[in-house]
Amino acid sequence: MPPIKAKRNGTKKEIIISKAAKLFRDKGFAATSMRDLAENVGVEAASLYNHIQSKAEILQEICFKVANLLTTHLEKVKADNQLNAIGKIQAILKMHIDQMLKNRDEAHVADREWRHLTEPYLSNFKAQRKAYRQWLAHIIEDGIQNKEIKPIDASTAVIIMLHAISCIESWHRSEQKIPEDQLEKNMIIILVEGLKYND
Amino acid sequence: MPPIKAKRNGTKKEIIISKAAKLFRDKGFAATSMRDLAENVGVEAASLYNHIQSKAEILQEICFKVANLLTTHLEKVKADNQLNAIGKIQAILKMHIDQMLKNRDEAHVADREWRHLTEPYLSNFKAQRKAYRQWLAHIIEDGIQNKEIKPIDASTAVIIMLHAISCIESWHRSEQKIPEDQLEKNMIIILVEGLKYND
DNA sequence: CCTACCGATCGGTAGG
DNA sequence: CCTACCGATCGGTAGG
Numbered sequence: 001m002p003p004i005k006a007k008r009n010g011t012k013k014e015i016i017i018s019k020a021a022k023l024f025r026d027k028g029f030a031a032t033s034m035r036d037l038a039e040n041v042g043v044e045a046a047s048l049y050n051h052i053q054s055k056a057e058i059l060q061e062i063c064f065k066v067a068n069l070l071t072t073h074l075e076k077v078k079a080d081n082q083l084n085a086i087g088k089i090q091a092i093l094k095m096h097i098d099q100m101l102k103n104r105d106e107a108h109v110a111d112r113e114w115r116h117l118t119e120p121y122l123s124n125f126k127a128q129r130k131a132y133r134q135w136l137a138h139i140i141e142d143g144i145q146n147k148e149i150k151p152i153d154a155s156t157a158v159i160i161m162l163h164a165i166s167c168i169e170s171w172h173r174s175e176q177k178i179p180e181d182q183l184e185k186n187m188i189i190i191l192v193e194g195l196k197y198n199d
Numbered sequence: 200m201p202p203i204k205a206k207r208n209g210t211k212k213e214i215i216i217s218k219a220a221k222l223f224r225d226k227g228f229a230a231t232s233m234r235d236l237a238e239n240v241g242v243e244a245a246s247l248y249n250h251i252q253s254k255a256e257i258l259q260e261i262c263f264k265v266a267n268l269l270t271t272h273l274e275k276v277k278a279d280n281q282l283n284a285i286g287k288i289q290a291i292l293k294m295h296i297d298q299m300l301k302n303r304d305e306a307h308v309a310d311r312e313w314r315h316l317t318e319p320y321l322s323n324f325k326a327q328r329k330a331y332r333q334w335l336a337h338i339i340e341d342g343i344q345n346k347e348i349k350p351i352d353a354s355t356a357v358i359i360m361l362h363a364i365s366c367i368e369s370w371h372r373s374e375q376k377i378p379e380d381q382l383e384k385n386m387i388i389i390l391v392e393g394l395k396y397n398d
Numbered sequence: 399c400c401t402a403c404c405g406a407t408c409g410g411t412a413g414g
Numbered sequence: 415c416c417t418a419c420c421g422a423t424c425g426g427t428a429g430g
Contacts, residue, residue: 030229031315034425046427047399055425112311116230150392153377156370156385163366167358178352186355193349194393233409245411246415254409 013051016041020058021105029059029113059113060121066110067128069099074135085143090192092136093161097184100168108169133158140195149195161191212250215240219257220304228258228312258312259320265309266327268298273334284342289391291335292360296383299367307368332357339394348394360390 010018019040023032034055038045052058073095077088100107114125136158143149164187171183178186209217218239222231233254237244251257272294276287299306313324335357342348363386370382377385 026314028227028229028314030227033423035423044400045425046401049426050399115227150388152385152388153381155373155375156377156382157389159366159369159373160363160386160389163369164359164363167362170358170362171355174354174358176354178355182352183355186351187359189349189351190356190359190390190393192393194389194391232407234407243416244409245417248410249415 011051016048016051017058017061018105021062021109024059024062024109024113025105029055029109029116056118059109059116062106063110063114063117063121063125066099066103066106067125067132069103070096070132071128073099074132078135085139085146085148086192086196088139089136089143089161089195090188092139093165093188093191094184096162096165097168097187100165101180101184104168104172108166111166111169133162136161143195152195157195164191210250215247215250216257216260217304220261220308223258223261223308223312224304228254228308228315255317255320258308258315261305262309262313262316262320262324265298265302265305266324266331268302269295269331270327272298273331277334284338284345284347285391285395287338288335288342288360288394289387291338292364292387292390293383295361295364296367296386299364300379300383303367303371307365310365310368332361335360342394351394356394363390 016037020032020037023036023040027036034048035045038048041048074092077083077091077095080088080091083091114122114129117125133155137154140149140152140154140157144151144154167187168183171177215236219231219236222235222239226235233247234244237247240247273291276282276290276294279287279290282290313321313328316324332354336353339348339351339353339356343350343353366386367382370376376382
């Protein structure tokens, strides 16, 4: 039998990171103190350091967890030869949105607070982000050549779509919320229909 | 003749706020110290307080300057009876984008750092933001009733559009930049075409 | 996991 | 506009 306590809610380190993600999302990385975090975890600030090395390390774990999930999902769609360009874009957006809905706090911290990463993590993260965007742009460019997609600037389309997706943050805080699956459908209509050629 | 020095680059207070906007945008409000700001302005930290009352006041000035500009522009479009719903949405997006391009630093600080406002400014800002979004949603709902716009969820469309616009931040930092007017055109195609009914 | 504490830095003030 | 300085709080460590 495995250890009981560690398996129920994850390790203490995982709990710390999860609470930190919520705080970093609400108040920002810089404005969250280790004492804030300790209070949320239910220990003294000094005790946190038995599980993590530094405040910076927490941010690193959050950002790379999210980045790796998105990269992994992108690889899957890239490998799917049955989809055309619009289909690929739709699948990537859907997975990206799903990820943000599933890991809300972490996803938004990675999206908004990555600037506070220190080197070499900062450069590493930016490179991963750039690669992701470039693959999306390639898919759009393929779609433009196939006449599936209007002749727009692919890089611009990518940053618009990725920023639009981050609206889930605001959506989640808003009072009048539609169901998650409808949000997803609305987003894809608005973002993908505008790309299509309509004769 | 007017005073020479004060008119060239604005008053000292305006210079401080402008430098602060750039720092808040780059590093975030919480991570920017008054000593950082003082160094950028070219004085000692204590000297800043002859022109401003507090760090919080700087953020207030930035956020409300931006909010008031956007509200003013929205009023103009609302009053224009010659435009249909799609035309109004297009005009508001265009003005919003123009504003962000003109006052880059301030616009992005207002967009990303407003959470650090203190009461009563925080509530005031949120109310102004909400009113702006509700007016946009009303225009979209009118368009849906007229069959100009697809039957999507209007509130969702609004937050998607407003978040998409904030991509100008990333766009401006990117290496491969298209011209500003093309950015604007691309954004409006992607965001507005998806709304239209196409039979 | 805690108590006790470190040096550094924060926003801001006094006084000139 | 400066020097000098305040109390508070920061991330983090020592030692048990």
